[in-house]
Amino acid sequence: MAVTIKDIARLANVSVTTVSRVINNKPEGVSEETRQKILKLVKELGYQPNAIARGLVTKKTKTIGLIIPDISNPFFPDIARGVEDSAHIYGYNVFLCNTDDNLEKESEYIRALKEKYVDGIIFTSSVPSDYQHIMELVRDGVPIVMMDRRMESEEIYGVFIDNYEGGYLATKHLIDLGHRKIGCITGPLKVKNARERLEGYKRALLDNGIEVDERLIFEGDYKINSGIIGTEKLLNDNKDITAIFACNDLMAYGAYKTIRSYGYKIPDDISVVGFDDILLSQIMEPQLTTIRQPAYDMGLTAARMLIKLIEGKKVSKKIIIFKPQLVIRQSTASVDEGVF
Amino acid sequence: MAVTIKDIARLANVSVTTVSRVINNKPEGVSEETRQKILKLVKELGYQPNAIARGLVTKKTKTIGLIIPDISNPFFPDIARGVEDSAHIYGYNVFLCNTDDNLEKESEYIRALKEKYVDGIIFTSSVPSDYQHIMELVRDGVPIVMMDRRMESEEIYGVFIDNYEGGYLATKHLIDLGHRKIGCITGPLKVKNARERLEGYKRALLDNGIEVDERLIFEGDYKINSGIIGTEKLLNDNKDITAIFACNDLMAYGAYKTIRSYGYKIPDDISVVGFDDILLSQIMEPQLTTIRQPAYDMGLTAARMLIKLIEGKKVSKKIIIFKPQLVIRQSTASVDEGVF
DNA sequence: GTGAAAGCGCTAACAT
DNA sequence: ATGTTAGCGCTTTCAC
Numbered sequence: 001m002a003v004t005i006k007d008i009a010r011l012a013n014v015s016v017t018t019v020s021r022v023i024n025n026k027p028e029g030v031s032e033e034t035r036q037k038i039l040k041l042v043k044e045l046g047y048q049p050n051a052i053a054r055g056l057v058t059k060k061t062k063t064i065g066l067i068i069p070d071i072s073n074p075f076f077p078d079i080a081r082g083v084e085d086s087a088h089i090y091g092y093n094v095f096l097c098n099t100d101d102n103l104e105k106e107s108e109y110i111r112a113l114k115e116k117y118v119d120g121i122i123f124t125s126s127v128p129s130d131y132q133h134i135m136e137l138v139r140d141g142v143p144i145v146m147m148d149r150r151m152e153s154e155e156i157y158g159v160f161i162d163n164y165e166g167g168y169l170a171t172k173h174l175i176d177l178g179h180r181k182i183g184c185i186t187g188p189l190k191v192k193n194a195r196e197r198l199e200g201y202k203r204a205l206l207d208n209g210i211e212v213d214e215r216l217i218f219e220g221d222y223k224i225n226s227g228i229i230g231t232e233k234l235l236n237d238n239k240d241i242t243a244i245f246a247c248n249d250l251m252a253y254g255a256y257k258t259i260r261s262y263g264y265k266i267p268d269d270i271s272v273v274g275f276d277d278i279l280l281s282q283i284m285e286p287q288l289t290t291i292r293q294p295a296y297d298m299g300l301t302a303a304r305m306l307i308k309l310i311e312g313k314k315v316s317k318k319i320i321i322f323k324p325q326l327v328i329r330q331s332t333a334s335v336d337e338g339v340f
Numbered sequence: 341m342a343v344t345i346k347d348i349a350r351l352a353n354v355s356v357t358t359v360s361r362v363i364n365n366k367p368e369g370v371s372e373e374t375r376q377k378i379l380k381l382v383k384e385l386g387y388q389p390n391a392i393a394r395g396l397v398t399k400k401t402k403t404i405g406l407i408i409p410d411i412s413n414p415f416f417p418d419i420a421r422g423v424e425d426s427a428h429i430y431g432y433n434v435f436l437c438n439t440d441d442n443l444e445k446e447s448e449y450i451r452a453l454k455e456k457y458v459d460g461i462i463f464t465s466s467v468p469s470d471y472q473h474i475m476e477l478v479r480d481g482v483p484i485v486m487m488d489r490r491m492e493s494e495e496i497y498g499v500f501i502d503n504y505e506g507g508y509l510a511t512k513h514l515i516d517l518g519h520r521k522i523g524c525i526t527g528p529l530k531v532k533n534a535r536e537r538l539e540g541y542k543r544a545l546l547d548n549g550i551e552v553d554e555r556l557i558f559e560g561d562y563k564i565n566s567g568i569i570g571t572e573k574l575l576n577d578n579k580d581i582t583a584i585f586a587c588n589d590l591m592a593y594g595a596y597k598t599i600r601s602y603g604y605k606i607p608d609d610i611s612v613v614g615f616d617d618i619l620l621s622q623i624m625e626p627q628l629t630t631i632r633q634p635a636y637d638m639g640l641t642a643a644r645m646l647i648k649l650i651e652g653k654k655v656s657k658k659i660i661i662f663k664p665q666l667v668i669r670q671s672t673a674s675v676d677e678g679v680f
Numbered sequence: 681g682t683g684a685a686a687g688c689g690c691t692a693a694c695a696t
Numbered sequence: 697a698t699g700t701t702a703g704c705g706c707t708t709t710c711a712c
Contacts, residue, residue, distance in 0.1 A: 393689035
């Protein structure tokens with residue numbers, strides 16, 4: 001049997017109230033003498049407060065939930081690490097939940113997290129627009145912060161990256177290099193960030209007097225394989241294509257594979273730009289030019305925001321938007337004019 | 341205010357006991373009629389049991405802790421995913437804890453997890469041999485399962501890979517290809533798995549009549565940079581080296597970089613073998629020959645084992661050892677005899 | 681400065 | 697088949 005507050009109280013000849021005051025560092029109403037006596041006993045007996053009992057009365061558990069699609073997708077570990085680091089600093093623990101973008105699993109996790117009285121939840125999931133269970137959380141007063149997945153509602157706090165600008169930057173970079181026939185392999189278009197990146201791509205084209213050609217757009221799913229297939233389709237349908245913007249690095253890697261198998265060289269024949277800047281992008285050869293998302297910082301920020309919300313502190317902005325950054329490496333080159 | 345068991349009881353004109361019986365699916369002692377009445381109310385009011393209150397009395401929280409060095413190290417996400425999947429199946433949630441192999445952080449997490457009354461803990465950490473706080477957990481009766489980090493104690497459950505055999509396989513493969521001067525970049529030797537891989541390397545050498553040459557061994561730390569530095573040292577000190585066994589894939593990648601910068605070709609001039617088989621190893625060029633660890637399965641297995649322990653079920657084996665597997669890709673080739 | 685008592689929401693003997 | 701009661705370990709009024 002673990003030692004409880006009662007044990008300490010009995011041994012110190014004081015009430016549990018007094019012990020409670022000491023272990024919670026309440027400054028008032030305990031003489032230095034008794035405080036020391038209690039602290040001594042706490043140490044000797046290795047007393048650890050029971051967070052469950054405490055949680056039952058305070059309704060606070062110092063626990064948050066992190067809901068992501070899949071921790072083994074290389075984009076998420078950095079986010080998770082940021083969230084966890086932030087949480088740890090403030091004395092919180094984090095429940096890891098993988099939904100595989102499955103609405104049902106997401107609901108299950110939400111239910112479980114509510115039953116366990118987490119103090120708040122961070123969502124980094126890319127589920128379509130069925131936000132019902134999320135709005136329900138808001139209504140129930142559970143603090144939540146969205147990441148990556150933008151909500152329409154003004155009610156909701158979140159940290160995001162400017163996906164539109166990311167798509168724009170990537171495309172603009174290619175245009176500046178002289179490319180005109182630029183393929184785009186998008187994420188799943190039911191996901192908002194995928195639509196935004198695509199919008200950025202289109203706008204950059206338009207701003208530079210290039211028409212949007214639907215045959216140059218392929219809807220992928222952010223996984224390697226769709227990069228492979230998408231590039232095949234793009235290459236087959238557009239003989240004059242000189243560049244591909246893959247809307248994440250994993251698909252860019254898929255694009256590499258196909259481009260190679262067609263006997264083309266990167267970037268000599270085809271330039272490629274990715275999105276995310278995961279470790280992979282530095283390891284691929286040639287190293288991938290990509291749009292950097294500061295995943296770790298975003299995780300850090302989201303958790304900090306959530307905890308402020310939980311603790312009733314002022315949160316200056318409801319929405320924090322990080323700026324994407326173009327990282328130029330070796331997968332992009334200017335169009336060799338001789339080609340034309 | 342959330343709806344409680346009392347509310348349901350009142351509205352159903354029954355006692356809380358009866359409600360408790362129903363929501364916990366106790367088969368005995370509730371008429372079908374009242375059961376239905378209660379279930380209906382539960383649904384209507386959206387009643388969710390308070391897991392904190394339940395935990396306080398049952399001393400079970402349906403929660404486990406996962407302690408790893410760093411989720412952003414590419415080796416751990418798959419493990420974490422396996423653990424979480426397993427946990428989810430059995431109705432458990434998992435706390436993610438990153439220690440950075442820092443003993444102090446590990447202790448902090450253990451304390452926090454104990455305060456939160458997790459039902460058990462999985463350790464995948466590579467801290468040196470200060471096992472005191474772990475033995476303390478065992479003494480306290482907290483079920484724990486070790487992964488990757490082998491304990492001397494017979495008391496402790498765990499799932500591991502045969503690191504010795506992995507090291508042996510890697511080295512033997514190189515020897516079979518005709519290599520004689522084989523460098524080895526180890527993990528941090530305070531970590532047991534690092535020592536075991538090195539042992540496998542040495543034994544394979546010895547078994548094939550090759551002397552162990554300490555100048556061919558460099559102690560790294562499982563990070564990219566030590567692969568870079570280690571290879572520089574190895575290459576400088578041993579002009580006739582033809583192969584390198586990097587004790588994980590990240591260091592193998594570092595080795596690639598150095599080998600390239602010296603103007604050598606892989607595998608023509610230098611063969612490289614890694615360890616882990618993370619996604620990276622397929623993306624590197626040439627694709628890395630490596631020793632595969634079934635990380636996801638190991639996570640799955642560890643969590644299943646832990647939960648059996650928690651629930652008092654029979655666990656057939658205290659220690660489960662997975663077999664490593666040599667995955668031959670393109671970074672190894674037979675020694676060009678012309679070299680000699 | 682300190683303590684008594686109530687109660688958080690639930691489970692589990694023990695009655696009936 | 698159902699209810700009464702005690703109590704899990706803690707915090708929190710309120711009183712002294």
